[in-house]
Amino acid sequence: MLPKVLIAASVKPIMLAILAQDGESYGYEIIQRIHALSGGKIQWTAGTLYPVLHRLETEGLVESMWRKPDGERRRKYYRLTPQGEAAMSTEKQQWMDVNAVLVQLWGPDLALR
Amino acid sequence: MLPKVLIAASVKPIMLAILAQDGESYGYEIIQRIHALSGGKIQWTAGTLYPVLHRLETEGLVESMWRKPDGERRRKYYRLTPQGEAAMSTEKQQWMDVNAVLVQLWGPDLALR
DNA sequence: ACCCTATATATTGCACCACGATATATCGGT
DNA sequence: ACCGATATATCGTGGTGCAATATATAGGGT
Numbered sequence: 001m002l003p004k005v006l007i008a009a010s011v012k013p014i015m016l017a018i019l020a021q022d023g024e025s026y027g028y029e030i031i032q033r034i035h036a037l038s039g040g041k042i043q044w045t046a047g048t049l050y051p052v053l054h055r056l057e058t059e060g061l062v063e064s065m066w067r068k069p070d071g072e073r074r075r076k077y078y079r080l081t082p083q084g085e086a087a088m089s090t091e092k093q094q095w096m097d098v099n100a101v102l103v104q105l106w107g108p109d110l111a112l113r
Numbered sequence: 114m115l116p117k118v119l120i121a122a123s124v125k126p127i128m129l130a131i132l133a134q135d136g137e138s139y140g141y142e143i144i145q146r147i148h149a150l151s152g153g154k155i156q157w158t159a160g161t162l163y164p165v166l167h168r169l170e171t172e173g174l175v176e177s178m179w180r181k182p183d184g185e186r187r188r189k190y191y192r193l194t195p196q197g198e199a200a201m202s203t204e205k206q207q208w209m210d211v212n213a214v215l216v217q218l219w220g221p222d223l224a225l226r
Numbered sequence: 227a228c229c230c231t232a233t234a235t236a237t238t239g240c241a242c243c244a245c246g247a248t249a250t251a252t253c254g255g256t
Numbered sequence: 257a258c259c260g261a262t263a264t265a266t267c268g269t270g271g272t273g274c275a276a277t278a279t280a281t282a283g284g285g286t
Contacts, residue, residue, distance in 0.1 A: 002207050004273050005243075009122035010211045011273085017218035028234050037217060041210045047274045050236060073234065073281060092219060094115050097154045098123045099212055104150065105130035106205060117244055118272070124244085141263050160245040163265060168243095186252060186263065233282075242272080253262075 002042065011044070011052055013091040016080065019062065020088055024079040027053060053078060061087050115155065124157070124165055126204035129193065132175065133201055137192040140166060166191060174200050 018033055019025060025033065027049055034042050056062045061084035068074040080088070131146055132138060138146065140162055147155050169175045174197035181187040193201070 002211065003122070003125075003204075004241095005118065005121040005125075006207055006211055007274090008118040008243090008272055009116070010215070012116075012118075013215060014211075014218065017215065021218055026234080034214070038210065038214045042214065045274060046235070047237085047276080051273085054236090071282095075234065091116075092215075094119055095212075095215060097151065098115065098119055099208075101147070101151045101155065102123070102126060102130065102205075102208060105127065105134055117270095120245090121243060121272090139263080158245060159264070160247080160266085161243095164244085167265090188263070228286085230285085231283090234280080236278080238275105238277080240273105240275095244269105244271090246267105246269095248267085249265080251263080253260105255260095256258085 007042075007044075007048070010042075010095075011048065012056070013088070013095055014042075015052060015056065016061065016084060016088040016091060019078060019080045020085065024077050026075040026077050028075070056084070059087075060084075120155075120157075120161070123155075123208075124161065125169070126201070126208055127155075128165060128169065129174065129197060129201040129204060132191060132193045133198065137190050139188040139190050141188070169197070172200075173197075 014034060015030065018030055018037075022033070027046070031044050031046070031049055034044055053062070053064075057064055057078075060081060062078045063081055064076050064078045066074055067077050127147060128143065131143055131150075135146070140159070144157050144159070144162055147157055166175070166177075170177055170191075173194060175191045176194055177189050177191050179187055180190050
């Protein structure tokens, strides 16, 4: 089980990155996607995901539309806005800044072998 | 400015890693250390650091002792316990698990150039 | 018809956390 | 005497994950 704070820090960048890669998706699918992507290590629940999606929409980083594909159930599809793409770059840079510090502390394993 | 949630997620692994590398240190010094290590990007304040240090001690991951080096002020020095070293390994693994997902999503830039 | 499972979204309440603000104390330099 | 740097401590506020709960619908088995 991953610590709550680590989930909290990664949920936004991961969500933005998934939407950037997939073009558009919806809540339930995103939950399965991250589960598969992480090899089962990250298991978001509905109580985690939907509030985040709504927050991102309020911030103008994603936009949503209800749609009902033929023979399928109606779903609320999300896609990135231009601001969302910009936000993803920022989040990526911030994550990498912190990651660089940790890599530095954990040792020069990368350069040396 | 880094998001609060990212600070929250990184403060524990970074603190444990600093103590693992330095052997022992104290609050004020750790603040300067992380500032330098991150090139000024991470700026912990006393209000951030001391509660974390106390929490780590309560969890048994660090131990502390007041000491007064000759000609210097008294300081509360911290060092890792064996449980602290184990916790650092766990934190490292968890961070890398999440990082792997992000790297995967951000693209195969590393392997290709 | 009935039930069960999977799919799909939404909300509430609790526990936890960073951190600005604030307080206290000590040292060296001017 | 004063000031800035050093050094530790705590409180209040705002923000967060997430279990629990609620609601709705499609498909398959009996």
